[in-house]
Amino acid sequence: MSNQALQVLGQDGVAGCCPGLLTAPLAADEAGELARVFKALGDPVRLQLLSMIASRAGGEVCVCDLTPAFEVSQPTISHHLKLLREAGLIEGERRGTWVYYRLVQETTDRLAAILTRSGVR
C-alpha cells in the first residue's frame, strides 16, 4: 500500500483521521486513492479470495490452498492477490516454497468507518 493510500485511509493523515466520504465533499486526490481501494474490492474473484483469507481459522492462508478453489489460472489468482496487496487489504509472507496471506484488518476497519456517516472522528 502506498503512503498516499495510507494517508487517504487515515493512518497517516495530517489530522490523524479519515476523509469525510459521507460527511464532507471528498477532494480529488483523496478520491483517487480511495477509489483504488474500492476498485480492488470490485471484482468477484478478489472478494472471494479476501473472504477466504479473512475467514480462515488461524488468520492466514497458504496461496497453495487458494488457487485450487478457483477455475481461473494460477497467474490470474496471483494477479488478483497482487491487487489486494497493493490496496493494503491483505499482506503476504513467503515461508519456504509458499506465500501465506492474511487480512489487514486495519484497512477493512477504516473502510467501514469511512462508510459510516459519523466516521471515526
Added chain:
Amino acid sequence: MSNQALQVLGQDGVAGCCPGLLTAPLAADEAGELARVFKALGDPVRLQLLSMIASRAGGEVCVCDLTPAFEVSQPTISHHLKLLREAGLIEGERRGTWVYYRLVQETTDRLAAILTRSGVR
C-alpha cells in the same frame, strides 16, 4: 438496485442478514453482486459525487449543482450517477426540470457492516 443486489447486501436475504465477507468464504453469486456495488465506488468521480450528495445539508442535491463541480461532461456525470443509482448507493427523484439525489444510507451502513469482522449478526 436489483433484488439480487439487495439480497446480497442483506436486506432481503434468507437469513435476513449479511453475507460473511470477512467471516466465511463468500459464494460466487454473492461475490458477483457485492463486487458490483464496490465497483461503483471504485472510481474517483463517483466517490466525489457520492460524498457531495451524502454530505449536503438537507440531504439532497440537485443534479444542476453537481455537474458544474466537475470538468467532465454532463453525460459523463449522468452515467456515473446511473451506476451509483443501480448499485443502490443513491436514489434520484425528478421534480420539474431537475433530478434531486440523496444517499441511500441503508446501503452504506450495510457495506460498513460487511467490512466489519463481526458483521451485523
